[in-house]
Amino acid sequence: MSYLLRKLSSSLLALLVIITITFILMHVIPGGPFDSEKKLPEPILKNLNARYHLDDPLWVQYVDYLKNLARGDLGPSFKYETRTVNDIIREGFPVSATLGAIVILIALFVGLFLGVIAALNQNKWQDYGAILLATMGVSVPSFIVAGLVMYIFAVKLRWFPPALWEGPKSMVLPVISLAGLPTAVIARLMRSSMLEVLNQDYIKTAKAKGLATKVIIYRHALRNAILPVITYLGPAIAGIFTGSFVVENIFAIPGLGKWFVQSITNRDYSVILGVTVFYSALLIFMNMLVDIAYAIVDPRIKLSDMKE
């Protein structure tokens, strides 16, 4: 428990540093939230800046932000005037996370399967086949996959709707576009670490003792080989669950992903900070889970060793 407490307090410190870095960066880049092609008259700009307290000195804005954050208030969006950042996250995250959960599930099942098959049949056709399949997942950028599947399955074959978030049918194409990469990564990591594990002495010992191959694989090899996958999974979940700009943009999905880009384009300061804080917190949380998972799976690592 003391591990968790320590971890929590240091995470807060990390968050603070992240907020500060982001705050500085976003104020260094030129432009502001009220830029428009038709330039607003000075008094109107002044009114707007006053309304959103952008006329306060930066450090005041910074302190105010932290104060509000402590109360769980991420502030209003400067661009979407009736929406708060809390609203944006509350509405967008579940959508991205649903999509992400499906993607991760598929990637885990397919990726682990391919990786293990490849490792057990090293340098045989199964190995090449699995790796080729996995490689295809990392070979094509998601915007091309998304464009292609929309053209083939929505426009030509009419099997699935081309866009919007309306029921399970509309999830298929985005999932296909997103799943390739994590599947490939998991398959490759799994193959690689599985091969390593299979070469370890305790596996040889087990073989020498005459244990059945199946038992060796399931009882001994898998459990140790999965460590790198778990390491990958933590940040991957945080990343995938907060959405993908490309896929959400192409399939018009009301997720969180687009805000990571759009907020900067809009110079919507509170949204930039808000999604950053949210992502960071999620990531820290997921990494904590990874640490715990490590300790559970690998008896050689104890939580108490993890002093961070």
Next chain:
Amino acid sequence: MKETNIPAELFQPAEQDLDKLEAIVRPSMSYWADAWRRLKQNRAALVGLVIISLLVVMAIIGPYLNEWSYSDQVLSEANQPPSSKYWFGTDALGRDLFTRVWHGARISLLIGFVTSITSITIGTIYGSISGFFGGKVDEIMMRIVEIFYGIPFLLYVILLMLVMEPGLKTIIIALGAVYWLSTARIVRGQVLKLKEEEFVLAARTLGASTSRIILRHLIPNTMGPIIVMMTLTIPEAIFSEAFLSFLGLGVSVPKASWGYLANDGIKAIRSYPWQLFFPAFFISLTMLAFNLLGDGLRDALDPRMRK
């Protein structure tokens, strides 16, 4: 039973040649020579290596193989399909796609290589130090990684790109500044696991210095995952650059990376499919090649796989 008669005098002490006694039958091979020997045996990896070499050669000579430069426009011949005049067709401004694809190869490969090598190097050194020392050092070092890690990747890169002048150098710096983090984490995880293994204990008992343990024992033993990371970082860097191009933050026009070309092409997929096909094909081919090579290297570099 027949008795075999061997006279005792036949038994003589063998000549003791001290030099020969110490000799090792198998010729001594350096780590890398051995790796190369085994890489050569891996056909898929060789194919990957050959493809990469060909791509690099084409990136160098490709733009000079016909009369057009990557920026020459013939507006009246925009969007022409591939022909004997324009081998890969032309784009929306009537520029020769063959030249542009190979010029794009230079940019994409450069971004991929430079970003990947710098970030992997930094990440590996950082991660192994952190994992090996553990304790306070690990704590502080990982805290720093975690802080950087905690900033959403894309947002971070875009902000960095906007703070600096847009261009190739900025892209490499911004991407490199992000990618070393995951390498550091993975290497640390591996080292954490490895340092409790017997051979490390043995080395330490024998009085090996810390840097020797890290460089000679820990890093070579984590090469597998590092190589996997590297083969994934190159496409990732190329993809990320494509994405930045898509946001208007890529290299400055009329230069174009593969990602930029592909992104241009996907919009025209129905009317002018060749504009997508060529850049997308070469991106995929490059990724495939790197992955095949990466797998081969992985097997070749893992000391425990030595036969």
Next chain:
Amino acid sequence: MFRRGKLLTVIALVLVVAFALAGCGAPQDGGSEGDGAQAGDEAVKQRIVYNVGSEPETIDPGKATGQPDLTVINAAMEGLTRYNLDGELEPAMAEDWEVSEDGTVYKFYIREDAKWSNGDPVTAYDFEYAWKRVLDPEFAADYAYELYYIKNAAAYNDPEDKSVTSPDQVGVKALDEKTLEVTLEAPVPQFLGLTAFPTFFPVHKETVEANPDWHAKPETYVSNGPFKIVEWQHDQKFVLKKNENYWDAESVKLDELVMTLVTKESTELAMFETGEIDIGDNPPTEELDRLKADPNSGLKIKGDLAVYYYLFNTTQKPFDDVRVRKALAMAIDREAIVKNITKAGQIPAFAFAPYGLPDADPSKDFREVGGNDYFEENVEKARQLLAEAGYPNGEGFPEFEILTNDTEGHIKIAQAIQEMWKQNLGIENVKVRSQEWGPYLKARQELDYQVARAGWGADYLDPMTFLDLFITDGGNNNTGWGSERYDELIKKANSTADREERFRIMHEMEDILMNDMPVMPIYFYTNPYLMKDYVKNVGVPSFGPSMEFKWAYVEK
């Protein structure tokens, strides 16, 4: 030793957390929408799905600026007047009005049967309240300046101007329930047209006073237009239904109007081609040739009141020399640009104000009267001018950049122009610098550029909306150019009530502008859009909202 259980626990843990996080995110099955195609023998469903583009920033009429915002508001609300399908101004909330002799005082008579969606009557007080709300500095409305023609409005809106601090001094007053009196600073002929613009729409006073966030949700959105908003799914769609309380409900034939919020152009086209939407107004340029070739594609192209041009930074060498500016303007091939790059039938521009603006005689076109021939494309002459300016064959021409924002189309045009200047004038050192929106605008406004891309669309149906950009040091001038004569003429045009005189002045202004050429016109925009043939009577205005649905219906 056997710890398989733990492994499973971990995987389960990860997945449980994953799904817990995903939580309620599963989409409600929107299948009810269906395709609407199984109608068969049923009467045709009076439902149109239109992709309006990006999510509106607000649907408060007082604050709206973006086109999606204006389009949604225009469907749900109504001002004193409304443009009909022929682009003529019709009485709307006001059934009649009177203008004083000197053109500065308007009296609007609100129609008796004008009602809000909650049944309350629309009153002159609602208008007065709405307009003063927009002008309130604390309300901080972007388009408050649209109201600056009203007496004391600008001074009241400016917190630093202490001459007017009370809303009572602003020249808008409800004389009684149904009479609204508006006093202007000067006789501005475009004022009447502005009353059809959302910034001038009324709001339901009681609702707004009780709940400042009334426009955040459809439930509290009290409106007075042909439709009422029943659903707003952020980043997805609006659903609007016919407003039975609308005074002209008879003319409204649509039962349901859905506005989807899809930003990606290629996605919009896919949705149009699969029948998910009936109208879309952003067909991708890359596909225009294909769509034009197919008579059944649904592609339509309409003229637009907007001009695409390049700015010269006239405070910098060599662009301070009018000969250089003219040479550059004469050395590009506009026809090649509109034919090969923009592809939607845009018109090469040799003047600043686009076609479609009425002249002194409203049956004539300002552009046709003034002519689209202020200069010509002539490479020989351009080279000569450049040589006179000291750069024969482009030799010695300093290195410079074309600044554009980072939208693909703009970058393509910039590259084409870069190449044309190179080939035609021998100017080798041109670079294209594409920047993200914020830095691009900042560079433009601070004159931190040499040549920059710009575009301007009409705010109202009058050439002044284009010409007054170039008032000395104006916020949208961005060229550093200024002319005393020009400034004087603006003032004169804005204070005369004589229409003939006013248009004579505006033609003279354009003469001055094109003679000095601080800007280089490239083309007049068109508005390409996709519309199914069974959709009838949808208006495509040239400014303000992107589509007008009041009279729309479906006929299959």
